[in-house]
Amino acid sequence: MKIPRILLAAGSSGSGKTLITCGLLEALVERGLKTTSFKCGPDYIDPMFHSRVIGTKSRNLDTFFTGSEVTKYLLTRNARDCEIAVMEGVMGFYDGVAGTTTTASAYDLAKVTDTPVILIVNSRGMSVSLAAYVKGFLEYKKDSHIKGVIFNQMSPMLYPRMKKLLEEELGVAVLGYVPKVEDCVIESRHLGLVLPDEIPELKDRLHKLAGVLEETLDIDRILELAGEAPDLLDAKPESVTDFRLSEPVRIGVAEDEAFCFFYADNFRLLGEMGAEIVPFSPMEDKQLPDDLDGLLLYGGYPELNGKKLEQNTTMKDMIREKLKAGMPCMAECGGFMYLHEEMEGMDGNFYQMAGVIPGKAYRTPKLSRFGYVTLTQKKPALGMEDFGEIPAHEFHYFDSENCGGDFHAAKPESKRGWDCIHGTDTMLAGFPHLYYYGNPEVPKAFLKKCLAYKKQRCSCKQEGQEE
Numbered sequence: 001m002k003i004p005r006i007l008l009a010a011g012s013s014g015s016g017k018t019l020i021t022c023g024l025l026e027a028l029v030e031r032g033l034k035t036t037s038f039k040c041g042p043d044y045i046d047p048m049f050h051s052r053v054i055g056t057k058s059r060n061l062d063t064f065f066t067g068s069e070v071t072k073y074l075l076t077r078n079a080r081d082c083e084i085a086v087m088e089g090v091m092g093f094y095d096g097v098a099g100t101t102t103t104a105s106a107y108d109l110a111k112v113t114d115t116p117v118i119l120i121v122n123s124r125g126m127s128v129s130l131a132a133y134v135k136g137f138l139e140y141k142k143d144s145h146i147k148g149v150i151f152n153q154m155s156p157m158l159y160p161r162m163k164k165l166l167e168e169e170l171g172v173a174v175l176g177y178v179p180k181v182e183d184c185v186i187e188s189r190h191l192g193l194v195l196p197d198e199i200p201e202l203k204d205r206l207h208k209l210a211g212v213l214e215e216t217l218d219i220d221r222i223l224e225l226a227g228e229a230p231d232l233l234d235a236k237p238e239s240v241t242d243f244r245l246s247e248p249v250r251i252g253v254a255e256d257e258a259f260c261f262f263y264a265d266n267f268r269l270l271g272e273m274g275a276e277i278v279p280f281s282p283m284e285d286k287q288l289p290d291d292l293d294g295l296l297l298y299g300g301y302p303e304l305n306g307k308k309l310e311q312n313t314t315m316k317d318m319i320r321e322k323l324k325a326g327m328p329c330m331a332e333c334g335g336f337m338y339l340h341e342e343m344e345g346m347d348g349n350f351y352q353m354a355g356v357i358p359g360k361a362y363r364t365p366k367l368s369r370f371g372y373v374t375l376t377q378k379k380p381a382l383g384m385e386d387f388g389e390i391p392a393h394e395f396h397y398f399d400s401e402n403c404g405g406d407f408h409a410a411k412p413e414s415k416r417g418w419d420c421i422h423g424t425d426t427m428l429a430g431f432p433h434l435y436y437y438g439n440p441e442v443p444k445a446f447l448k449k450c451l452a453y454k455k456q457r458c459s460c461k462q463e464g465q466e467e
Contacts, residue, residue, distance in 0.1 A: 001076050001080070001231060001232050001233070001234040002231050003075070003076065003079045003082070003085055003229065003231075003232055004082075004083065004084045004085065004223070004226040004227045004229060005075075005079070005084065005085040005086070005087065005113070005115050005116070005226055005229045006084075006085075006086060006087070006115065006116050006117070006118055006222065006225060006226045006229075007040070007087040007088075007089055007106060007109065007110050007113075007115045007116070007117045007118070007145075008020060008021050008024070008086065008087065008088050008089060008117075008118050008120055008150075009089035009093040009106040009107070009110070009117050009118070009119055009120065009146075010089060010092065010093065010119065010120040010121070010122070011092050011093060011119070011121065011122070011133070011137065012091070012092045012122075013091050013092070014122070015120050015121070015122040015152060016120055016122060016152040016153070016178065017088055017089060017120055018046050018049060018088060019181075019209070020120055020150065020152065020178055020213075021037070021046075021050070021086060021088040022049050022050065022053050022206055022209070023178075023206060023209035023210050023212070023213045024086060024210075024213060024217070024219070024222070025037055025050060025053040025054055025086055026053050026206040026207060026209065026210035027210040027213050027214055027217075027219060028084060028086070028219075029053060029054060029055070030207075030210055031219075033083045033084055034081070034082050034083045034084075035054050035082060035083065035084055035085075035086065036054065036056070036058075036059075036078060036079050036082040036084075036085045036086075037050040037051075037053075037054055037058045037059075037085070037086045037087070037088070038058065038059050038060065038061045038075070038078070038085065038086070038087040038088070039058060039059075039060050039061070039087070039088050039090070040060075040061055040062065040087060040088060040089050040090040040105075040106045040109045041060070041062055041090035041091075041104065041106075042060065042062060042065075042372075042393040042395070042433065042435070043060065043090065044260070044261035044262065044263075044299070045261075046058075046088060047059065047060060047264070048260075050088070052202060052203070052206075053206060057264040058264070059074065059078045059263075059264050059265055060263055060264075060265070060435070061074060061075060061087065061109055061113070062104060062109075062435065063103065063104045063108050063109060063112055064097060064103060064104035064372050064391055064412075065391045065435040065437065065438035066435070066437050066438055068112045069237040069239070070237050070239060070240060070437055071109070071112055071113065072112065072113055072232055072233070073235070073236060073237055073240060074265060074437065075113055075232065076232050076233075076234045078265075080234075084223065084226050085226075087109065087113075087115060089105075089106030089109070089117075090105070090106055091105070091106075092105075093105065093106050093107050093117070093119065093137060093146075094106075094107050094137075094140060094141070096108060097371075097372055097412050097413060098371075098411070098412055098413035098414055100413060101413060102141075103412075104372070107141065107144065107145070110144075110145040111143060111145065113232070114145075114229065114230050114232070115145060115229055116145060116147040116148070116225050116226065116228060116229055117144065117145045117146045117147060117148075118146075118147065118148040118149065118150055118175060118222065118225070119134065119137055119146050119148070119149050119150070120149075120150050120152055121133065121134060121149055121150070121151055121152065122152045122153055123151040123152060123153060123154045123158075123162070123177075124152075124153040124154075127158060127161075127162065128165065130151070130162055130165075130166065131165055131166055131169055131170060134149055134166060134170060134172065135169075135170055138170060138172060146172065147172070147173060147225055147228075148172065148173040148174070148175040148221075148222070148225055149166060149172055149173070149174050149175065150174075150175050150176055150177065150178065150217065151174070151176075151177040151178070152177070152178045153178065153179070153180050154177040154178070154179065155179065156177070156179065156216075159177045162174070173221065173225070175217060175218045175221055175222055175225075176213075176216050176217030176218050177216050177217075178212070178213065178216060178217070179212070179216065181208075181209060181212055239440075240437070240440070241273075241440040241444065243273055243440070243444050244272065244273055244274050245273060245274030245275075245447055245448070245451050246274075246451070247274070247451065247454075248274050248275070248276055249274060249275055249276070249293040249294060249447060249450040249451050249454055250275075250276045250278050250289070250291055250292050250293050250294075250454075251270065251275045251276065251277055251278065251292070251293065251294045251295070251296055251447075251450065252278050252279075252280050252288055252289055252292040252294070252295050252296070253267075253277050253278065253279050253280070253295075253296045253298070254279075254280065254281070254282050254295075254296070254297045254298065254335060254338075255279040255280070255281065256281035256282065256283045256284060257283065257300070257301065257304075257305055258282065258283055258300050258301055258302045258304070258305040258308075258309060258334065258338075259282065259297065259298055259299070259300040259302065259334060259335060259338075260298075260300040260301070261298050261299035261300050261333070261334070261433070262298055263435055263436070265435070265436070265437060266434075266435065266436045266443070269436045269437060269440065269443060270436070270443055270447070273443060273444060273447050274447060274451075275294075275447055275450070278292065282297075282309060282312060282315050282316075282319075282338065283305055283308045283309060283312060284312075285312075285315060286312070286314045286315060287314055287315065287318050288315070288318050288319065288322065292322075292327070293327075293328075293450040293451065293453050293454040293457070294327060294328040294329065294330075294446065294447070294449070294450035294453065295319070295322070295323070295327060295328070295329040295330075295331075296329070296330055296331075296335075297329065297330070297331035297332070297334075297335025297336070297338060297339065297429075298331075298332055298333070298334070298335050298433075299332055299333035299334040299335060299396075299433060300334045300335075301334065302334045302335075302337055302338050302343060303334075303337070303343065303344070303345050303346045303363070303398065304345070304346055305345075306343055306344075306345030306346075306347070306349065306351035307345070307349075307351060309338065309343075309351065309353065310351040310352050310353070316352075316353065316354045316355070319339075319354050319356070320354050320355050320356055323339075323356050323426075323427065324356070326426055326453060326456070327426070327453055328382070328426045328427065328446055328449040328450050328453055329426065329427045329428075329429065330427070330428045330429070330434075330442075330446055331427075331428070331429040331430075332429075332430065332431065332432060332433050332434065333394075333395075333396055333431050333432075333433055335429075336357070336361075336400070336429045336430055336431060337353070337361040337398060337400070338353050338354055339353065339354050339355075339356040339357045339429055340353050340354070340355075340356075340357045340358075340359060340360060340361045340400065340402070341353060341355045341357070341358060341359060341360065342359075342360040342361070343360070343361040343362075343398075344360065344361065344362045344363045344398070346363070348363075350362075356429075357400075357402055357422060357429060358402055359400060359401035359402035360400070360401050361398050361399070361400045361401075362398065362399060362400070362401070363397060363398055364397055364398060364399050365397075366397065367395065367396070367397060368394075368396055368397065368398065368399045368431075369394040369396070369409075369418065369431065370394060370395055371393060371394065371395075371411065372391065372392070372393050372411070372412055373391075373392050373393065373394060373409035373410060373411060373412075373417075373432060374389050374390070374391055374392070374409070374410050374412060375387075375389070375390040375391075375392050375407045375408070375409055375410075375420075375421070375432060376389060376390075376407065376408050376410070377406070377407055377423070378405070378406050378407060378408060378419070379406050379423060380423075380425070381406060381407075381421075381423030381424065381425070381427075381428060382423070382425065382426070382427075382428060382442075382445040382446055382448075382449055383425060383445055383448065383449060384441065384445045387439060387441050387442055387445070388439065388441065389439070390407075390434065390438065390439045390442060391435065391438040391439065392409070392432035392433060392434050392435075392438075393432065393433050394409070394431050394432050394433070395433070396431055400431070402422075403418075403419070403420050403421075403430060403431065404419070404420055404421045404422035404423070404429065404430050405419035405420070405421075406419075406421050406422060406423035407419070407420055407421040407423060407430070407432075408420075409432060420432060425449070426449055426453070428442070428446070
């Protein structure tokens with residue numbers, strides 16, 4: 001399959017990858033190009049910004065979760081019929097699993113997908129040293145895939161000289177510069193960037209940035225570079241399941257300001273397995289949607305919305321009653337915190353939550369457990385004796401008095417690990433985030449339980465009508 005594509009990477013976090021990626025996406029969309037985008041690694045917020053620009057869901061590509069073949073499959077599947085695919089890297093270009101490997105780094109993704117890389121260099125405070133800096137990235141790995149460079153925070157006066165220097169001495173294409181654009185900055189908070197909805201006039205900011213980039217980047221050459229990417233084999237790996245339920249189920253998904261961390265491909269896989277996704281708001285809706293067969297409570301910012309979640313007592317009561325009556329549920333991170341008896345908010349107050357998990361979720365001064373983990377099962381859950389290894393990740397400043405102990409999380413390339421997750425016949429609830437293509441047996445088992453619950457619910461309803 002022919003997929004024109006590029007990957008925007010940088011030497012470190014904070015180099016301007018997301019801002020420049022969004023500005024370039026906006027410029028491509030304004031040119032009328034059918035554009036798709038991807039984020040390298042386990043990130044929820046950057047794809048939200050991409051999605052706002054391109055008008056459709058941005059996806060994640062992560063070689064820790066899915067290995068090389070499934071990662072290529074997800075790229076080809078999601079980029080089919082697009083005119084250009086833009087990938088945004090993660091952290092520093094070579095920074096991967098455990099901080100000691102390149103596994104799951106932006107470099108690893110470029111290598112697996114054979115994608116040309118444009119290195120974004122924050123050039124503030126540098127001139128000739130830029131050549132040494134870029135040379136290090138070009139030569140650290142012989143197959144770096146770095147084909148071009150963009151200078152960020154560079155003055156128009158310095159740019160022509162630095163372009164000439166790098167192209168003559170390193171033979172790498174210099175594709176433009178980005179001046180300092182203070183009124184286009186995207187602010188951050190404790191879990192990363194603020195959400196797109198929180199930025200006034202975001203579209204206007206990105207339109208202005210796209211205008212700047214049309215003047216300062218060689219976008220035509222970037223498109224040529226993307227078009228030089230080799231063709232990819234469009235084949236479905238054996239590990240990607242063809243499972244589908246015998247009849248559909250309705251799955252309620254918490255979706256509002258408090259619960260907003262989603263992998264778009266999780267929903268796609270659930271849909272292919274026979275699930276209808278039904279959004280609802282634990283903050284605003286007074287009750288669950290009708291005829292649900294299961295619940296998904298993903299992460300987000302419940303800690304910023306504790307008071308509103310507490311005040312919606314009818315929703316909390318209904319969720320507690322449904323789960324205690326056997327409705328299947330998977331909850332992760334913020335959704336797991338919502339299931340507790342109490343949760344500390346960012347304001348330091350404790351708020352009453354759904355009361356399914358005994359104990360409190362509380363704030364800690366730093367990231368409690370951070371990064372990739374491999375989960376293994378210690379007891380049966382969702383009707384499964386052994387799911388096998390489940391790749392996952394954690395990223396949270398909060399902890400719990402009752403994290404659960406039915407699974408074990410092992411850090412890759414490390415001896416560190418911990419027990420986690422409440423696993424029952426109808427529930428998985430804990431801090432780890434799951435990417436379903438990493439182990440499709442998990443959503444498969446969950447949906448089987450949802451179908452069994454549906455049949456039981458419909459049977460009880462029928463018996464009640466007959467009586």
